[in-house]
Amino acid sequence: MHCTMDDLLALRDGEASAPAQRHLAECAECRNEYDLLHQRVAALRALPAVRPPRDRWESIRAVVGQERGRRRGRIVRWGSLAAAAVAVLAVSVTVMRMRAPTDASAADLQALIQQSQQIEEALRAYDPTSRVLNGRAASAVAELEDRIALVDMGLSEAQNRGAARDELMDLWRQRLQLMDELVRVHVTRAAYVGL
């Protein structure tokens, strides 16, 4: 009795029974079918790549922009400029300390979260409507807020699926670095307009 397709696939994958292996060795017709199987798979792998008929990036970018815009208002309330200046120092020290962790302990993760909360509090009292942003600073702030919102989405998703502590710490570190940049933008802008 000749090999079935199940037998031929098992032979290819090294899972065939001894009788099937013996039969293949003895039967020219089954060896031919076995060769055809290999040729068919090779032909599948050689099928040409297909290009999408339209460029989808702009629509993807538009959707991502809309999603970030909806989240932007929820992420940060601004603290006083003095608090922001203090936060620059606090964040810088924190980020430098956390940049190369050696142990993903619960205490390290908690420290990152606490630092984030302290910076949020320091920034909360700041009223952005009472300050004037130049165009470049406004653009940089918007970009950084977008990126913080994205990290927040990642954190939310990671926490919901019970991600490992290393992964959460990586995200918190990214968030602190971005907030560090955000505070620096405000300090630079403040110095520029003499506030």
Place this chain on the structure above:
Amino acid sequence: MATAMLAALDDLAIQRAKTGDLDALERVFRAYEGTVYTMARRICRTSEDAEDVLQETFLEICRSIGTLRGTEPGSLTAWVKRVATSKALMRVRREQYRDADELREEDPVAGRRGPDVALQLDLETALERLSDRARAVVWLHDVEGYTHEDIAEMMGMTVSFSKSQLARAHARLRGWLGRELV
């Protein structure tokens, strides 16, 4: 995928993409759009479905790339393909609810080698003629290199069902293609 595109995606670009930088995310898109669309087009029934899979895949990547471990192109490639596969299989499942998938194949040769028949199809046409699930299993196992265990997990079925789908698909392809692989 073009070698130049992979080379352009260095660790720094991936790190920037992970912080949400849109220019870096576009570089990721440009590097992988061909790979993702080709896989989606081979698994899905229509080019419209494949385009939707392409868009859904990269929306997911833009939203979740911050959770990716590491910045090596290899880990990014594996993750992108996994996301794309998941989206394509979701599309296949959706289509199965919409109509009777198994009615698409006509000849009853499951589990046996097909005979040489007069009807000779080219490989792409024969692939499209398979049922959605059989086509997905053939592509994921024999081209993308996923194991039956991976496929069973992704498709929500058993390993033995994945194996039987693969045997059934090859039996049909053998019958439709005969000895000619065009």
